[in-house]
Amino acid sequence: MTSEEKRELDIFMKGLRKRNPHETEFHQAVREVATSIMPWYLQHEEYRRAQILERITEPDRIITFRVTWETDSGEIRANRAWRVQFNHALGPYKGGLRFHPSVTQSVLKFLGFEQIFKNSLTGLPMGGAKGGSNFNPKGKSDREVMRFCQSMMTELHRHIGEDIDVPAGDIGVGGREVSYLFGQYMRLENRWSGVLTGKGLSFGGSAVRKEATGWGCVYFCDDMLKHHKIDIAGKRAAVSGSGNVALYAAQKLIDKGAKVVTLSDSGGMIHCPEGLTLDQWEELRILKEQDRGRLSSFESSGVNYHSGKNPWGVPCEIAIPCATQNELDEDDAKTLIANGVLAVAEGANMPTTAEAMHQLEENDVLHAPGKASNAGGVAVSGLEQSQNAMRISWAPEEVNQRLQKIMKDIHQRCVEFGEMPGKPVSYVNGSNIAGFKKVAEAMRAYGAV
């Protein structure tokens, strides 16, 4: 970066921090994008004059509301919920809902901001949004979760619609929650529309949606490795998380001949030095998806549980963080590098801290950022919207083929904008520039709106 580029970046970031005090996750996400695009942005006076960077970092609107619900024992609880409708230059707002005690406006703004560029990269007509609540579904009964979802939708339904804003799942929001939310939307609006994605297969859901983020991440990782003449087969892969993304990333890794040596949850990790078998994976899937169990209760030959540990100390060639933001820090990156890691492909959103990213870049580790490598989920959500609009449903093979093609195209766009002479492709720069450019073009074409 030249000194002029650095000066412009610092001035811009100073203003952003002043306008959005204390929103550290949002600052981090914006800085990453602004750092990548600044050289390109400064060469394009027309975008600067149109103030695209200032406008794209300001959400169109944020809706904040109270969600009141009743526990099984009759006590009243109140939570806070948000929908951040960030930018709809490319299509109706689209992005998941997260239920987790760590949810704040800053977290949802970072996620909504990232979503703009991710959705742009898919090539599908989708704007960026994110929403959620600080409600903790862990330990709640099905009926409590249902009452919470119904109460949340009682407010949210006014702000969404198939051509306005189409939410989906994220951490803490899976098939059960999407179904409760969708049922309440229909009750209030008295019509069926594809207003949420991630629905059950019998009521408008798409084949392969559940698998899409994890599988898509591994398709991207495989393309990235192939581009650098590395074979994924036989490589050890450390995966973090054991939710929707992690489980299906692990399944596809095994399918491609890699050895899945870890999975984790907020309590600890399982270590399997020889790699999980498909039978062990299926037992784990049942434990997590059907029984809502913890990894600490998983017992199988060759598998050890380590309480309080994350996977990054385990030797591996591929690291796939699939839990949450900032779960892989500078020390973790140094350990991975010392152990010979070749590639990091993000299943989660912004799982790598800024310092860890710097380490990976300095040491020529291939690094696929979430906005590129986990875009498979929202891509199949986009395909779910198309199927709903046409009142048809495609077979799993067809959706899977489209998913693979979308991930290949995203990889190609990253290479186009991220190639660096004598160095591995910068997927961070490539995804940021390619994603930004398309949204910027649309915003400029609309004039000052």
Ligand code: NDP
């Ligand atoms: P799930 O709720 O299904 O699973 C989350 C997993 O991560 C669980 O194993 C959970 O453990 C673990 N986890 C969550 N928070 C923490 C934490 N603070 N510390 C340690 N472990 C944690 O979520 P998803 O799999 O859907 O999402 C995972 C990531 O992928 C998120 O960053 C999400 O934004 C991103 N993503 C998801 C998409 C999707 O289609 N679902 C699409 C694109 C991105 P525990 O159960 O102990 O809390």
